[in-house]
Amino acid sequence: MSFRDAKSTVEVEDLRREFKGKEGRVLALDGVDLKVREGEVFGVLGPNGAGKTTMIRILSTLLLPSSGSARVMGWDVAKQPEKVRPLISTASGAERAGYDYITARGNLWFFSQLYGLPSKLAHERINEFSEMLGLTDYLDRKFYTLSTGYRQRVTVVRAFINDPKVVFLDEPTIGLDVMTALKIREFLVKQAKESGRTILLATHNMAEVDAICNRVGIIDKGKILACDTPMALKRSLGAPALVMEMTPAPDSASLEPLGKLEGVKGFTSSIDEERGVGRVQVVVDSDESAQGALDFARKSGMNLISNWRQQTTLEEVFVALVGRGFREREHESPS
Amino acid sequence: MNPRASLWLKTVYARTWVRTKSIYGEPLWVAVNVGFPFFTSLALSLLYSSAGLKAGIGFAFLGGVMVSFWGNVLWSMASQFNWDKQQGLFELYVTSPAPISAILIGMSLGGILGTAPSAMTLAIIGWLLFAPPATPLWPLVALTFALTLASLYAMGMALSSLYLVYGREADSVNEALHEPVSFLSGVYFPSSLAFPAALQAVVLIIPLAVGMDALQRTLFSLNSTGATDLTPVYRDLLLLAIMGITLLFAASKALKILEEKGRRAGTIAVRQK
Amino acid sequence: MSYLSSIIASIRVGWSRDFGWTNPFLGFSLKTIAPIASTMTAVTVLYIGFRNGTSIASGQFPMLLGFILIGATLYAHISAYSWVPTLAIAEGKWTFVFPQVYVSPKSSPPYLAGRCLAAFASSTVTSVASFAVAIVLSSLLFGVAIPLVITPLSISLFGVALVVNILASMGLGFLLGAYAIFASKFEWALPTYVSGLLMVFSEALFPVSLLPHPFSDIGNVLPFTEFIRASRAVLLPLGSVSSYFYYLALSFVGGSTLLAIGLLAFRYAERRARRLGVLDRKVV
Numbered sequence A: 001m002s003f004r005d006a007k008s009t010v011e012v013e014d015l016r017r018e019f020k021g022k023e024g025r026v027l028a029l030d031g032v033d034l035k036v037r038e039g040e041v042f043g044v045l046g047p048n049g050a051g052k053t054t055m056i057r058i059l060s061t062l063l064l065p066s067s068g069s070a071r072v073m074g075w076d077v078a079k080q081p082e083k084v085r086p087l088i089s090t091a092s093g094a095e096r097a098g099y100d101y102i103t104a105r106g107n108l109w110f111f112s113q114l115y116g117l118p119s120k121l122a123h124e125r126i127n128e129f130s131e132m133l134g135l136t137d138y139l140d141r142k143f144y145t146l147s148t149g150y151r152q153r154v155t156v157v158r159a160f161i162n163d164p165k166v167v168f169l170d171e172p173t174i175g176l177d178v179m180t181a182l183k184i185r186e187f188l189v190k191q192a193k194e195s196g197r198t199i200l201l202a203t204h205n206m207a208e209v210d211a212i213c214n215r216v217g218i219i220d221k222g223k224i225l226a227c228d229t230p231m232a233l234k235r236s237l238g239a240p241a242l243v244m245e246m247t248p249a250p251d252s253a254s255l256e257p258l259g260k261l262e263g264v265k266g267f268t269s270s271i272d273e274e275r276g277v278g279r280v281q282v283v284v285d286s287d288e289s290a291q292g293a294l295d296f297a298r299k300s301g302m303n304l305i306s307n308w309r310q311q312t313t314l315e316e317v318f319v320a321l322v323g324r325g326f327r328e329r330e331h332e333s334p335s
Numbered sequence B: 001m002n003p004r005a006s007l008w009l010k011t012v013y014a015r016t017w018v019r020t021k022s023i024y025g026e027p028l029w030v031a032v033n034v035g036f037p038f039f040t041s042l043a044l045s046l047l048y049s050s051a052g053l054k055a056g057i058g059f060a061f062l063g064g065v066m067v068s069f070w071g072n073v074l075w076s077m078a079s080q081f082n083w084d085k086q087q088g089l090f091e092l093y094v095t096s097p098a099p100i101s102a103i104l105i106g107m108s109l110g111g112i113l114g115t116a117p118s119a120m121t122l123a124i125i126g127w128l129l130f131a132p133p134a135t136p137l138w139p140l141v142a143l144t145f146a147l148t149l150a151s152l153y154a155m156g157m158a159l160s161s162l163y164l165v166y167g168r169e170a171d172s173v174n175e176a177l178h179e180p181v182s183f184l185s186g187v188y189f190p191s192s193l194a195f196p197a198a199l200q201a202v203v204l205i206i207p208l209a210v211g212m213d214a215l216q217r218t219l220f221s222l223n224s225t226g227a228t229d230l231t232p233v234y235r236d237l238l239l240l241a242i243m244g245i246t247l248l249f250a251a252s253k254a255l256k257i258l259e260e261k262g263r264r265a266g267t268i269a270v271r272q273k
Numbered sequence C: 001m002s003y004l005s006s007i008i009a010s011i012r013v014g015w016s017r018d019f020g021w022t023n024p025f026l027g028f029s030l031k032t033i034a035p036i037a038s039t040m041t042a043v044t045v046l047y048i049g050f051r052n053g054t055s056i057a058s059g060q061f062p063m064l065l066g067f068i069l070i071g072a073t074l075y076a077h078i079s080a081y082s083w084v085p086t087l088a089i090a091e092g093k094w095t096f097v098f099p100q101v102y103v104s105p106k107s108s109p110p111y112l113a114g115r116c117l118a119a120f121a122s123s124t125v126t127s128v129a130s131f132a133v134a135i136v137l138s139s140l141l142f143g144v145a146i147p148l149v150i151t152p153l154s155i156s157l158f159g160v161a162l163v164v165n166i167l168a169s170m171g172l173g174f175l176l177g178a179y180a181i182f183a184s185k186f187e188w189a190l191p192t193y194v195s196g197l198l199m200v201f202s203e204a205l206f207p208v209s210l211l212p213h214p215f216s217d218i219g220n221v222l223p224f225t226e227f228i229r230a231s232r233a234v235l236l237p238l239g240s241v242s243s244y245f246y247y248l249a250l251s252f253v254g255g256s257t258l259l260a261i262g263l264l265a266f267r268y269a270e271r272r273a274r275r276l277g278v279l280d281r282k283v284v
Helices: A052-059 A081-087 A104-113 A119-133 A148-160 A178-195 A206-212 A230-235 A252-259 A287-299 A314-322 B003-024 B028-050 B056-078 B080-087 B090-095 B100-130 B138-165 B167-184 B197-205 B207-219 B231-265 C003-019 C024-052 C060-082 C084-095 C097-102 C108-142 C152-182 C189-201 C215-221 C223-235 C241-276
Strands: A008-021 A024-037 A041-045 A067-072 A088-092 A166-170 A198-203 A215-220 A223-228 A241-246 A264-272 A277-284 A304-310
Touching: A008 A052, A008 A198, A024 A052, A024 A198, A024 A215, A024 A223, A041 A052, A041 A178, A041 A206, A052 A067, A052 A088, A052 A166, A052 A198, A081 A088, A088 A148, A088 B090, A104 A119, A104 A148, A104 B003, A119 A148, A119 A178, A148 A166, A148 A178, A178 A198, A178 A206, A198 A206, A206 A314, A215 A230, A215 A314, A223 A230, A223 A314, A230 A314, A241 A287, A252 A264, A252 A277, A252 A287, A264 A287, A264 A314, A277 A287, A277 A314, A287 A304, B003 B028, B003 B100, B028 B056, B028 B100, B028 C024, B028 C189, B056 B080, B056 B100, B056 B138, B056 B167, B056 B207, B056 C024, B080 B090, B080 B138, B090 B100, B100 B138, B100 B231, B138 B207, B138 B231, B167 B207, B167 C024, B197 B207, B207 B231, C003 C024, C003 C108, C024 C060, C024 C108, C060 C108, C060 C152, C060 C189, C060 C223, C084 C097, C084 C108, C084 C152, C097 C108, C108 C152, C108 C241, C152 C189, C152 C223, C152 C241, C189 C215, C215 C223, C223 C241
Parallel strands: A041 A198, A041 A215, A088 A166, A166 A198
Antiparallel strands: A008 A024, A008 A067, A215 A223, A241 A277, A241 A304, A264 A277
């Protein structure tokens, strides 16, 4: 599906947000520009503290920006929140919000009333979405009796019950088992495709982004570093990564020249202690660069036992953009 | 019907439903909520009896009834938004088109309906056990009770906005407010017979104090002739009406201001860890 | 880690929790104001009874005021710390602290004992403060001088009674904790009932002899009743040191018995909860 011709439902221009904390000022968003189109599942991918949640909070009218503008369905989120709210909904993976002594159905009905839905319609939607998410048998149980996975399914149903045009989801599958996460992703894709909803999905789960997002914006330290389809982003590195295994494992000094080779964007090395084997993963921009890296390894006297080309992951894209992996955050910042 | 009015009514109904369903869905709540007020009323009744004032028993049990509502105002009205915020529910309210005032009214109605069974149970037990001497002026009692509850819950709404800002210490503030306000309001005794005039005038800013004074006068005779002087009652009723309207207005305005402040400072949503 | 070091660590945690305020003065005030108010409610009821009732002579009123001031303050003190174990368990289940404590080498009794002792310390401080304020307020409001015996001897003996009462309160705490281990909701309900019962049966506001038989007998065997009687014996002029030691001994025996029962009940509850798998069941 081409989204180029679809109208923009979310427009963000030079969005900034600063927080004043005990440690001083923190810039959570630093000039973000973004356009998301109708029917798109747009992933906002970044490590903890990158600014994902801050952006979601601004777009869902919970937070005012320090400067810049953000519009949802044409309405300004800062100045016209009352116009935005009937058109959106929001759900967070950390949430599991509900009233414990009310059934799941009762909770869902309650939230539907905050959007003025007729009860009959609300129950129809509850039944329909619960069926899709395998929640039907649990609807009449009290909320506090539900496991984490089922509470999250209730949260996701709640996010769609008011027929929103735009849905903001903040790590909706965090901490969930594989089957539940899969069911929720399938549901999201179906909602976007069949109902033309725009879904903005903030996550640090690359597999999720790869699986369901039409486009992804990679965010770090409050800035969008790249924005394109997952395939295009991976292709932007030029070529699949080269993986080499050698024994004995090479030391870091002998690997240093590898990073300076033409066409090599970066590399990571690790040791498989059990097998006594060193593994080097090289991010390259072309097949020629990969061959160059292979030749270097052989000429340096490394005893190569195997090598292969590996599909580039979004983490490698992130490494290439930022120079470090998701796990190498220096500090937390509020997002 | 006008869509805004329809949304307002649906929200009020839904929030009332959630609160009453939570309580009536767990009948144990009634027994739980009766316990402590009953023993307090019983202990104070025995104290009144030991002093030779049987009429005091009525004050003790009326106090137990009203303390049930006062406790509900503090713990389930004033603190509710703070707890909703901890659970991630408050931000769902803010991001929905539903007016916060409707949610507050729904909470109040739900609170009153939810507390009524335990309060009534306490009143009935007191009546059956002790048959306190009473000279009720029932129409006036009903009006006084309704106005007292209205202004009490309006105060709860106003407090809920304060708790949104100072929510961390909510439990401690509740504990600190509960007893002192009960004492100053003369929940278990007629303050007009105990407090000096200056103190009586000061406590008239507390809706519960005004309501208790009116209820005690309309239910029990406070003087030796057995007749009830209604002038203070009418004064109290007027005060309650004014307080109720003022507090409702203040609550609505305060929450709007705090929502705006919260959006600016980023404090509406508590980051869940 | 020895039992003692576990207890000491738990005391520190409990104290930080109770008094770890950013503004200690504010925290202290907030904790003191409720006991003052509840004591003042009781004495005001007595005053109204005295002024409008038929059973209290003028000369008796100041002594009765002292009687109630002591009883109401001590009742609030006992209530404040005897249900801390319940609170620690409920809160600990919510935060997953309790299961972690349970599986530690010394398990939960030293932790709960330490929390109880911390609450005893904080409650003693706030109770003494609220007692002093209540005396001043009562004197001002009712225009009487309250006949209290405040000497180094009476205070020391009172202090001993306070310490001896820890046995009973901790025993009650463990008994309530045995219930809290199983409760997944309303874990605070039973302590509020017990608190209410204590108000009636512990002679806090009136002699238990006013209660019809056999209820008065219940009051007479409670160690809390003996503790309050012992305190009145040294703090009020009509008491005597011999009656103080008599009540103190009963408080000690009753308290030790209650503590033994409480510990046994708690241990049994833990074993049973472990079998049923509810030790880490989340509370609602």
